[in-house]
Amino acid sequence: MRVVIIGAGEVGTSIAANLSSDHDVVVIEEDETRAEQLKFELDVLAIAGDGTSLETQEDAGVDGADMFIACTDDDRTNLVACGTAKTLGEPFTIARVKSIEYLRTWERKHGAFGADHVVCSDLLTAENIVRVIGLPTAIDLDLFVGGLVHMAEFEVVEGSPVAGQTVAEADRFDSLTFAGLFCGDDLVIPDGETVIETGNRAVVIGSPESVRAFGTDIAPDDTTRQTNDVVIAGGTEIGYHTARLLEEQSTKPRLIEADEGRARELAEELPNSVVMQHDATDTDFLAREHVDESDVMIAAMNSDERNLLVAVLAKRLGVKRVIAVVDNTEYVTLFEEVGIDVAINPRDVTAEDITRFSFENVAENLAVLENDQAEVLELQIDADSALAGKTIRELDAELDGRFVVGAITREGSLITPRGDTEIRAGDKVVIFVESEFADELMAAA
Amino acid sequence: MVSAPRIRVDVDASLDLTGTVLTYLAVPLCFPLAVAVYYGDPIGPFAAAIAATLLVGGGMDLLGDEETNLGPREAFLAVALIWFLVAAVGAIPFVVAGNGTTASPINALFESMSGLTTTGGTVFQDFSVHSRSILMWRQLIQWLGGLGILILATAVLSSVGVGGAQLMETETQTHDMNKLTPKISETARLIWGLYVGITGLAILVYFSLGLVGLAPNMDLYNAVAHGFTSVATAGFSPEPDSAGAFAPVVQWAMIPFMLVGSTNFVLLYLFINGQPMRLLRSEEFHFYLGSVAVFTAIVGSALAVDPTITFTAEATVRHALFNIASIITTTGYASTDYTLWSAAGQHMIFLGMFLGGMVGSTTCSIKSLRWLVALKSLRRSLYTSIHPEAVRPVRISDNPIGEETIRDIYAYLLLSLVIFFALTVFIVVDAQRISGFTVSEFDAMGAAASTFLNIGPAFGAAGPFGTYDIFPTSTKVVMILLMWIGRIEIIPVLVLFTKAFWTS
Known part of the structure; x- marks a missing residue:
């Protein structure tokens, strides 16, 4: 796939880095020094120029591109760039905006400004903050498979009811998987007998309801369950x-x-x-x-x-x-x-959202935990995937690295994975994996 | 050497507009002329007025310059001139007719100004000496005054951003609309049409009541006369006993028309044109109707427990509601002589004079929106005294009100109350000059509020069935000026007396 990205700021660079391994990425950056620099950082084609200019876009090959992502720091530049791209060809265009006004305009008529998708970073960030507020003691929360699956990392604070319990005792929810436990700097892949202690950080994957319910369970009784102030x-x-x-x-x-x-x-x-x-x-x-x-x-x-x-x-x-x-x-x-x-x-x-939105059929490191000790990936299983047709127990025996299958979605509904659950072609699988093994796993998928 | 400061007001433009209005005044003057012909009254009074208005209006048109643009200052000047000169022309028929107290020019001007400003206080002593055409002119001038203020408030003033119009914008604004239409003349036409329509409906209802025999003395003449002054919240009546001269059913029928006349006409227009919730959700509308309800309840209770008053239950409710609605809407009709009520009832009437209906209507007085904003702003002050850093915009119907508007409202309230107190004291002091004439403080306060706030009836001798003729001429002159100032919201007149208005 050919991808053109406008803007090599932090967002653009991050998206480019995510995509460059599997796709042809062209980055247009106004600042010449920055464009030059990018060539050494990433395996992408960097072009110095104005992303809204027709000529520059032609140089970048927008006419033959499949995807066009405008993510400079300037809203109008991004929208005009999308409009320009649509005059050259039929790429799927994504615009990053800061102002919610433009997002609201676009929502009135999808396709306005020539953008097929609009991402408002401030709004996304605020939504993220509000989600985290909704889960007491959560330190991280990410959504997978369009929100069907939630992944959250909780801190086991002093006085937490689950402190001292085994994972089997703490995990009382059918649609929840206990993916990982961080004790200090160590990553533990828990089994039913693992004891949860104060100060640990627990990673769980499951349905939004079960993650929220677990978040309530793990919070000490004296803390206000309902966050009001x-x-x-x-x-x-x-x-x-x-x-x-x-x-x-x-x-x-x-x-x-x-x-x-x-x-x-x-x-x-x-x-x-x-x-x-x-x-x-x-x-x-x-x-x-x-x-x-x-x-x-x-x-x-x-x-x-x-x-x-x-x-x-x-x-x-x-x-x-x-x-x-x-x-x-x-x-x-x-x-x-x-x-x-x-x-x-x-x-x-923003980068996470754009990446997630644009490449649903490709695995990306969608969430990175604890200084990149572990990652949570969303994998689309094809018929020719090494994972297809195997049960989780078989996979566990077959692969060396440490990983936990957190959730599987099949035809839009959530399946809680257990040892004998078979992974089939067409599934989307959310996997918690230690970082050093992530590339290997992705290759297998 | 000091050179004379340059005048920076295009007086020409103001004169031109005033002249045009005066010329057009000849058209409504034909109506009492026709009435005079019909009843065989002398036509001289109206012929003289028509001649005068055409002459003065035409003269000003010649003096003025149509090409000059009308800015905010010119608009102020024109508004003040129009209201004063129309009242002056309106006084001519009374003087020429030469009957009763209004043969004197000052009394005639008082009657005319009281009419045009939709006040409704009279200097008549004996109604029977006046011809039916003169009495009809008195009604018509009130209707014209109501129309003038509506157009002023909803269309003209909003374009120069002063007075009640600025307030009204906060009530009527939506995301995409400030006025009904982008063009002032079109907005004015819609409002005008609505006003004429409601007046027509009032005449029809009153006349029907007379026709079916429910109110024998409500003939076509009276139906038209009262139709003119109900929706205008004006209050003149050709009957010395005002609404009290008619059957209870007529009084009941008048209440909704007075209440509608005091409702924001822009919201009223939207109400009948598919956006009823805009009016029904208006906080000012709630406040206005709420205050009518509360005052009625208190006055009704006072009447019910008063041993000297022997009303039936229906009459108690009717008189309480009618007179409170009449005072709060600033109409000034009376269904009964409320000066005979206990002190409790009279004091509630007095307090009601300060309320007023909604902005953008024919109502006078201080108006509900100003009180609402002031009260909300006071409540905010209590909150911020505990949390000094809190930023809390005052909201009316969810729309935040600018701090500058709030300051303007405080200033307006203070100015109104100061003028009211000064006028009260003036009435008492001025009366002292005449031996044997003393005015009680309450009567003076009532007369001051009733004239300056354009209500109409007051207390004591100037009560609803009484007359303002008892006051010395000097007091009447001051009252004429204050009716004029009060009607056009104080500022457009007072600003004319500042040096900055003319030179800077």
């Missing part, structure tokens, strides 16, 4: 959408924004939120408004530095869970190291 620091678009989505779930979030005009604008848009105009890093203010007693604090300001500061402050004040938006992919680990419960990177979220 949410504080959002920063009235960025992500902060705004998070508040808006929470309002839809009839939560009344508090939103802190320092800029007077922006605070007013947010207050007008969000009738069921409490908007406060103040510096979110002022500890006196946070104490006065009893932010320490809130269930969740989300740091969604416009710089990673400020988000780090707010998140650390909130943690020290005693907020139970702190979720931070981290713009720079490299800082994600740093945030998690200093004790921030969840760090969410908008670019990762």
Whole structure:
């Protein structure tokens, strides 16, 4: 397949990296130095030029491309690029936008702007944050097979009812698979007898309901099961959408924004939120408004530095869970190291979504866990796949690496895999696998 | 050397518009002329007025310049001039007719201004000395005043963004529509049509009641006369006993027309054109009807427990509702002499004078939307005193109201109350000049509120079946000015007296 990507920023680069091994990828980047640099980083054709220009697109071979992904940091560039691409040929076009306005316009008439799919990064990030809020103690949550399968990573905190139980005791749900357990830096593939201890991080895969129910089970009894008191620091678009989505779930979030005009604008848009105009890093203010007693604090300001500061402050004040938006992919680990419960990177979220959307029939490292110790993959099983026609027990014996089949979807419904479940052609399989074995497994599939 | 400051108002444009309006005033003046011919009354009063209005209007047209554009300042000036000069022309028939108290020019101007501003307070002593055509002119000028204010509020002022129109936009705006149509003249035509339609309906209902024998004295003359002043929330009646002269069923029939006249006409138009929820969900509409209900309940209870009043249950409800609706909508009809009620009832009537109906209607007074915004803003202040950092826009029907609008509303409320207090004191002081004439504080407060807020009847001698003729001429002159200022929402007149308006 021939793929043209406009923009070699973090999102574009990430998508290009995901696709370059199996596809012909052409990247158009306006900045010449960056385009030159990309040639050494990835096995792609990098062209320096304006992605909206017809000439540049012709050079990149858009007329014969199957897929066109516009993911620069500028909304209008992306939309115009898609429109231009449609004049050259019939590639499937995907536009990344920041503003929800364009997404809403596109939703009114699919195909508007010449885009076949529109991805709004701020909205995706906010949706991600809201999903994580909905699962107490979850530190990661990803959706597979169009939302049919959820994968979540939970921390077993002190006082958790499942601490000290065996996996067999803790896993009371039919449609849930206990995929992995992280103890410190070690990855354990659990069996029924494995004992869960405080401080472990458990990865489960299953139906959305069972994952949510498990999330409730694993949380200590004294924590509020229903998360009601949410504080959002920063009235960025992500902060705004998070508040808006929470309002839809009839939560009344508090939103802190320092800029007077922006605070007013947010207050007008969000009738069921409490908007406060103040510096979110002022500890006196946070104490006065009893932010320490809130269930969740989300740091969604416009710089990673400020988000780090707010998140650390909130943690020290005693907020139970702190979720931070981290713009720079490299800082994600740093945030998690200093004790921030969840760090969410908008670019990762966007890249993941675009990749997932565009290549449903190809395996991609859709979720990466714990510093790339393990990955969760979604595999489409073809008739000629090495996995087809085998039971999970057979596969286990056959393959060396450590992996757990988390969920299988067959004709749109979820099948909970057990040892004697047979994998058939046409299935979609969500597999938890240790990273070093991931490539081998993908090759087999 | 100081050079004379340059005048920066295109007076020509204002004069041109005023002249046009005055010229057109000749058309409605033909109606009482026809009535005079029909009843054999002298036609001189109306012929004189027609001549005067054509002459003055034509003269201003000549002086003015049609080519000059009408900006916000010119609009202010034109509005103030139109309201004053139309009232002046309206006074001519009374003076020329020369009957009763209105033979005096000041009294005639009071009657005319009270009519045009849809106030409805009268200086008549004896109704029987006036011809039927003069009485009909008095009704018609109120209908014209109602029409004028509607067009002013819904179409003209919104284009210059002042006064109640700015408020109304917050009530009527949607994502894609601020006005009914993009063109002012088209919007004005729709509103005009609606006003004429409802007036016609009122006349039809009243006349039918007379026709089927439910109200023997409701003849065509009275049906037309009261049709003119119900929807205009104006309140003049050719009968000295106002609505009290008619059968209870007529009073019941008048209540909905007064209430409709005080409803936002843009929302009313949408109500009958497929968007009924816009009106039914309007918070101002709820507040307005809610205040009528609460006041009626309190007055009804006061009447029920009053040993000196022996109404039947139906009459208690009817008189409470009718007079409260009449005062809150700023109509000024009375079904009975409420000055005979207990202090509780009278004080509720007094308080009701300050409410008013909805913006964008023929109503006068302060108006429900202003009170609603002010009360919500006060509640917000209580919240922000606990959470000083909280940002809470004041919302009306889910639409946020700008902070500047809120400040304007506070200023308007304060200004209204200050003028009211000043006028009250002036009435008392001015009365002192005449030996043997004293006005009680309550009567003075009532008369001040009733004229400045354009209600009509007050208390004491100026009660619903009484007259304003008792006040000294100087008081009446001040009242004429304040009716004028109050009707066109204070600011367009007061701004004319600032230096900045003319020079900067």
